[in-house]
Each structure stands twice: as C-alpha cells, then as structure tokens.
Amino acid sequence: MNYLSDVVALTAKDLRVELRARDTLPAMLLFVLAILVVFHFALPAGADDDAAYGLLWVAIVFTALLGLARAWVAEQEHGVLDGLVLAPCDRSTIWLGKTLATLAFLLAVQVVALPAFALLFAPLDATALVGVLLADAGICAVGSLMAAMAVAGRSREVLLPLLVLPLAIPLVIGGVGAAVSPEGGRYLLLLALYDAVFAVLSWASFEYVVTEQT
Amino acid sequence: MLAGSAAVGIGLALLLALVVVPEDADQGISQRIFYIHVPIALTAYFCFGLGAWKALLLLWRGDDRHDLESYVAIHQGTIFGALTLITGSIWARASWGVWWTWSSNQLVLFLVLFLFYCAYFMLRFSLEDGPRRARSSAVYALFGVVLIPVSFLAIRLANDFIHPTVFTREGPQMTALMFTTFCVSWAAVTLLAYVFYRVELAGKRLDLRLRELREDLA
Numbered sequence: 198m199n200y201l202s203d204v205v206a207l208t209a210k211d212l213r214v215e216l217r218a219r220d221t222l223p224a225m226l227l228f229v230l231a232i233l234v235v236f237h238f239a240l241p242a243g244a245d246d247d248a249a250y251g252l253l254w255v256a257i258v259f260t261a262l263l264g265l266a267r268a269w270v271a272e273q274e275h276g277v278l279d280g281l282v283l284a285p286c287d288r289s290t291i292w293l294g295k296t297l298a299t300l301a302f303l304l305a306v307q308v309v310a311l312p313a314f315a316l317l318f319a320p321l322d323a324t325a326l327v328g329v330l331l332a333d334a335g336i337c338a339v340g341s342l343m344a345a346m347a348v349a350g351r352s353r354e355v356l357l358p359l360l361v362l363p364l365a366i367p368l369v370i371g372g373v374g375a376a377v378s379p380e381g382g383r384y385l386l387l388l389a390l391y392d393a394v395f396a397v398l399s400w401a402s403f404e405y406v407v408t409e410q411t
Numbered sequence: 412m413l414a415g416s417a418a419v420g421i422g423l424a425l426l427l428a429l430v431v432v433p434e435d436a437d438q439g440i441s442q443r444i445f446y447i448h449v450p451i452a453l454t455a456y457f458c459f460g461l462g463a464w465k466a467l468l469l470l471w472r473g474d475d476r477h478d479l480e481s482y483v484a485i486h487q488g489t490i491f492g493a494l495t496l497i498t499g500s501i502w503a504r505a506s507w508g509v510w511w512t513w514s515s516n517q518l519v520l521f522l523v524l525f526l527f528y529c530a531y532f533m534l535r536f537s538l539e540d541g542p543r544r545a546r547s548s549a550v551y552a553l554f555g556v557v558l559i560p561v562s563f564l565a566i567r568l569a570n571d572f573i574h575p576t577v578f579t580r581e582g583p584q585m586t587a588l589m590f591t592t593f594c595v596s597w598a599a600v601t602l603l604a605y606v607f608y609r610v611e612l613a614g615k616r617l618d619l620r621l622r623e624l625r626e627d628l629a
Contacts, residue, residue, distance in 0.1 A: 339554075342550070346534060346538075346547040346550070346551065347534070347537075349538055349543055349547065350534070350537035350538040350539070350544075351537050352537050353537075356533060356534065356537050359530045359533050359534075360530050360533075360534060360551070362526075362530075363523055363524075363526045363527035363530060363558070364527070364554065364558065366523050366562065366565070367558075367561050367562050367564075367565035370565040370566065371565060387564060387565055390561065390564070391561055391565075394557060394561060395554075395557070395561075398553070398554065398557055402470075402550040402553070405470050405546045405549070405550055406546060406547050406550055408546075409541070409542040409543055409546075
C-alpha cells in the first residue's frame with residue numbers, strides 16, 4: 198500500500214503543478230494542432246489515407262517527446278529529481294509517477310487532437326484508437342527512463358529524441374499497422390507485448406539510472 | 412598469437428570464399444559476398460550481445476571494469492554493423508539492382524538496431540565520466556538487446572519476399588563445401604572481432620592508467 202500511495206502522491210504532484218502553471222498542456226495541444234495543419238501542406242494532393250495515418254504517428258511521437266522534455270528538464274534544473282531520489286521511497290515510484298502523469302497529459306491532448314485528425318484527414322476506427330492508447334503507454338514508459346538518462350548530461354533537449362526515436366519505431370509500426378492493416382489485431386498484440394516488456398524493464402532499471410552507489 | 416590465428420583464419424576464409432567454392436547457380440559471382448556479409452552481421456549481433464552481457468555484469472556486480480568492456484564491445488559492434496550495412500548494400504546492388512530496400516525485414520531491423528547503438532555514443536559523450544554514466548550506458552545497452560526480438564517481431568508483421576532465406580527450418584540450403592566455407596568465415600570474423608575487442612580494450616585501459624598517473628603527478 199505504501200508503494201501505491203507514493204506513486205499516487207507523485208502523479209498528483211505533477212498534475213497539480215500543471216494545473217497551476219498551465220504551460221505544458223497548452224504547448225502540447227498547440228503543437229499537435231499546428232503539426233496537423235503542416236501535414237495538410239506536406240501531403241501531396243490526392244494522397245491516400247494511409248499516408249495521413251503515418252503522419253499522425255509522427256505527430257504523436259513528437260508531441261510525447263515535447264511533454265517528456267518539459268516534464269523532466271524542469272525537475273532536473275530545480276533539483277527536484279535529486280530530492281526525490283534522496284527521499285526514503287522506492288525509486289521506481291518516481292518513474293511510475295512521472296510515466297502516469299505524462300500519459301495523462303498525452304491522453305488529454307489526444308482527446309482534442311484525434312477528433313481533429315479524424316475531421317481533417319481520415320476516420321479512426323476502434324482498432325486504431327486502442328493502438329493509440331497502447332502506444333501512448335509504451336512511449337511514456339520508455340520515454341521517462343530515457344529522459345532520466347538524458348537530463349543528467351549536456352545537450353539534454355537534443356539527446357532525448359535521439360534516445361527515444363529508435364525505441365519508438367516498433368510503436369509506430371504497431372500504431373500505423375493497427376490503423377491501416379486489415380489484420381489490426383496482430384499489431385495490437387505487438388503493442389501490448391512491447392508495453393509489457395519495456396515497461397517492466399524501465400521500471401526495474403530506473404533505480405540504476407538515477408543512483409550512483411550500489 | 413590470437414591475432415596471428417585471426418589473420419590466418421581470415422586468409423583461409425577469403426581463399427575458400429573467393430577461389431575454392433563453386434559459383435552459385437542463381438546469383439553468380441555476387442553471391443560470394445554472402446560468406447563475408449553474413450558472418451560480419453552475426454558478429455555485429457554477437458558484439459552487441461557481449462556489450463549487453465558486460466552491462467548486466469556491471470549492474471549486477473558493480474565492478475567498474477565492466478563499463479569499459481561494455482563500451483568497447485558496443486563500439487566493435489557498431490563498426491561491424493556499419494560494415495554489415497555497407498556489404499549488404501553492395502550485395503543488394505549486385506543482386507537486386509538497388510542499394511537499399513525497405514521491404515526486407517532483416518535490413519530494416521538491422522538499421523533500427525544500428526541507429527539505436529549510434530545513439531548510445533551520443534548518450535555516453537553527453538554524460539560526465541563516473542558511475543552515473545556507466546550505469547546509464549549499461550541500462551541503455553540492455554535495452555538494445557531487448558529491442559532486437561521486439562523489433563524483429565514488429566518488422567516481420569510485414570512480409571519479407573526479397574532477402575534470401577538461406578537458413579530455413581529444413582537446415583542450410585547449400586552444399587557441404589559452401590556450408591564449410593561459411594562456417595570457416597564465420598569463425599574467422601568472430602575471432603577477428605574478438606582480437607579487435609582485446610586490442611581496443613587494452614589501449615583504452617592503458618590510456619586511462621596514463622591519465623590517472625598524470626593526475627597523480629600533477
């Protein structure tokens with residue numbers, strides 16, 4: 198029960214900070230809408246729906262990266278991360294709290310962005326939406342760990358996309374496949390597998406990334 | 412001695428691959444690059460695996476030696492990975508007429524992995540030397556190895572028609588002499604990679620020791 202209450206406290210902290218500061222969520226929302234407009238001009242005339250789905254996933258990944266960067270860089274600069282690591286709680290609660298908070302922001306943004314996409318480009322069916330949910334979880338899980346690594350060094354804003362993008366490739370494959378392929382279910386299974394494997398791995402290895410002694 | 416046997420091994424492999432083995436009926440002379448390309452690819456995977464193993468040892472046992480060993484193994488893996496992509500492109504150009512194709516699973520998987528490990532170096536060079544860097548690099552190396560089967564499954568969901576499947580479930584689809592040549596080549600390239608690994612590791616350890624001595628004297 199203690200573990201769970203730590204996670205809830207950390208997630209609530211992030212959500213409360215965002216509610217008061219209101220800087221990450223509007224930025225992510227505006228970013229994703231602007232990208233959708235850019236897509237309209239990026240896609241050639243008469244491009245089919247499949248291309249639009251592909252670009253949707255580019256938008257999702259980069260919006261998630263934006264959210265992750267803002268979530269972690271601020272914490273590092275204000276020494277909050279060090280404080281949390283020193284606190285007498287299981288370090289993986291930090292990772293889980295951050296992942297859940299980032300996931301919440303991403304979902305909040307997508308509540309607006311996905312209908313906008315469906316309106317402007319192509320419809321999204323249930324398989325596609327489940328794919329989006331699963332992939333969101335995957336990006337936030339892996340992204341939180343990579344962000345923890347990246348913020349410790351120099352050039353952290355550049356490093357985070359570099360670390361996350363290769364890992365995001367199976368998620369993009371899964372997401373686009375779920376939207377485009379007639380056998381969408383297999384792609385959903387892939388996404389679920391990815392989430393299970395990498396969430397567990399990230400959860401287990403977070404401790405090693407933020408601490409220095411064994 | 413190890414370097415000598417690696418040199419002999421590579422010489423023997425090249426002799427077998429270029430001269431002794433009969434030409435492939437389907438692809439002609441360009442098939443011979445298979446004897447170099449596939450062992451290099453397998454060795455790249457092996458080096459990444461070795462890097463991940465050393466990374467696991469670092470996190471598990473906490474011995475600092477393993478950080479440099481992991482780094483050098485991944486460095487070798489990246490070098491052999493680059494060679495894989497280059498030899499593969501040459502083979503692709505000779506066989507299929509294109510330098511690259513997205514419809515081959517193995518190519519795409521390898522490219523993703525190569526990209527992943529290139530980012531490893533970006534991570535490493537942006538962090539200050541110390542236990543934080545060692546542990547972050549180790550965790551990242553482990554992620555790479557886990558990424559291999561997951562990416563493989565992901566990329567396989569799209570069908571692969573072009574990349575020749577030489578090793579099927581029925582066993583190697585080639586004659587005994589070709590298989591022997593392949594095995595000799597594979598053993599030789601692996602040995603070569605290991606020699607490079609030892610040489611680079613020794614060099615880097617020497618460099619580290621020299622730096623420590625300089626700091627002590629200053």
